[in-house]
Amino acid sequence: MGFGNDARERLLKALAEQLKLPLLQIAREAELAHSNKDATALSSISYTADMALRLVDSYLLSVQLQALPMLELEPVSVSAMLQDTAHQLNALAKQYDCDLEVHLGGKYEPVMAHRQSLEAAFATLGYAFIEATPTAEQKHTIILGAHRSNKGLVTGIFGTQDGLNADMLRRGMALFGTAKQAVPSLAPSSGAGIFVADSLLKNMEAPLHLSRHNKLSGLAATLLPSQQLQLV
Amino acid sequence: MKILLIEPDKKLGDIYKRALVQAGHTVKWAAHAQDAVHSADDSKPDVIVLELQLASHNGIEFLYEFRSYAEWQTIPVILLTMVSPQSLNITREMMQAFGIVECLYKPATNLKQLVNAIEDLS
Numbered sequence: 001m002g003f004g005n006d007a008r009e010r011l012l013k014a015l016a017e018q019l020k021l022p023l024l025q026i027a028r029e030a031e032l033a034h035s036n037k038d039a040t041a042l043s044s045i046s047y048t049a050d051m052a053l054r055l056v057d058s059y060l061l062s063v064q065l066q067a068l069p070m071l072e073l074e075p076v077s078v079s080a081m082l083q084d085t086a087h088q089l090n091a092l093a094k095q096y097d098c099d100l101e102v103h104l105g106g107k108y109e110p111v112m113a114h115r116q117s118l119e120a121a122f123a124t125l126g127y128a129f130i131e132a133t134p135t136a137e138q139k140h141t142i143i144l145g146a147h148r149s150n151k152g153l154v155t156g157i158f159g160t161q162d163g164l165n166a167d168m169l170r171r172g173m174a175l176f177g178t179a180k181q182a183v184p185s186l187a188p189s190s191g192a193g194i195f196v197a198d199s200l201l202k203n204m205e206a207p208l209h210l211s212r213h214n215k216l217s218g219l220a221a222t223l224l225p226s227q228q229l230q231l232v
Numbered sequence: 233m234k235i236l237l238i239e240p241d242k243k244l245g246d247i248y249k250r251a252l253v254q255a256g257h258t259v260k261w262a263a264h265a266q267d268a269v270h271s272a273d274d275s276k277p278d279v280i281v282l283e284l285q286l287a288s289h290n291g292i293e294f295l296y297e298f299r300s301y302a303e304w305q306t307i308p309v310i311l312l313t314m315v316s317p318q319s320l321n322i323t324r325e326m327m328q329a330f331g332i333v334e335c336l337y338k339p340a341t342n343l344k345q346l347v348n349a350i351e352d353l354s
Binding site: 017020021023024025027028029031032035036044048095096097131132133181189 | 242243244287339344
């Protein structure tokens with residue numbers, strides 16, 4: 001379960017690199033707001049700080065849970081979790097000019113998961129996707145979606161990022177914490193959010209993998225429906 | 233001055249652009265290397281402010297391509313990057329070859345210092 005010491009150290013390094021971005025955004029935005037006496041910038045500053053804190057918290061949760069002999073899983077509604085995540089990320093998405101949509105292909109039974117880890121993983125992954133949104137004239141859409149597969153409920157975040165493929169993800173997983181840009185097609189930064197999310201999901205034996213949803217590519221975890229898990 | 237700002241992060245790009253416009257400059261902002269080449273064609277910049285960590289390409293690849301065009305060989309480049317000075321493997325010879333006049337580490341460079349670095353060129 002989880003990561004070894006070397007991977008944990010690399011995750012910490014990736015996290016430190018990643019945190020430079022929101023802290024820099026806060027520092028420069030505060031500097032500009034101060035020189036312009038612009039109080040409206042405060043909400044943007046506070047939201048950036050919240051997301052950076054969320055990333056740190058998710059990392060700490062992942063490390064703490066790895067130390068436990070066993071995770072206490074409970075039935076969790078994926079639909080409700082994705083709706084909550086979209087709600088939490090909405091303000092950040094607006095700042096990056098992208099739309100967040102929740103796509104559920106049907107009504108799903110609950111999955112067995114560690115609720116806090118699942119919520120933290122998807123908030124952190126969503127943050128990474130939004131931050132990596134290509135800057136362009138047109139709006140981009142990020143989908144929080146789920147669909148059934150023969151292995152379970154594929155739950156993930158999907159977008160229009162170019163070049164996201166299995167080979168790139170495999171290389172990224174091998175390089176994170178050592179390369180400045182482990183997943184350059186997805187994140188111009190260290191991409192720590194992706195690896196923190198993966199670490200949280202690995203604790204539940206549901207690592208991130210490449211997936212497609214409504215012609216978009218993205219990263220997803222395959223979660224076992226609670227009923228199916230009881231039968232196993 | 234006409235500045236071509238190449239910055240992949242939307243929030244930072246917006247902040248740097250606003251600060252430079254307030255200082256009296258004209259700024260064209262590109263998030264990708266390819267957009268930057270098109271923008272340079274349209275805007276004929278006096279200076280380029282470049283982050284090395286771009287999506288898909290890195291900034292050095294961009295510079296190789298950019299400098300291959302005869303009309304863009306003399307435009308000065310200021311690196312404004314997240315790559316820390318101890319990790320930045322850029323020699324004096326590379327700086328000369330690419331026309332890099334200044335390397336600024338983003339976390340240690342405030343907006344005023346950035347504006348000063350650009351205005352020192354004029």
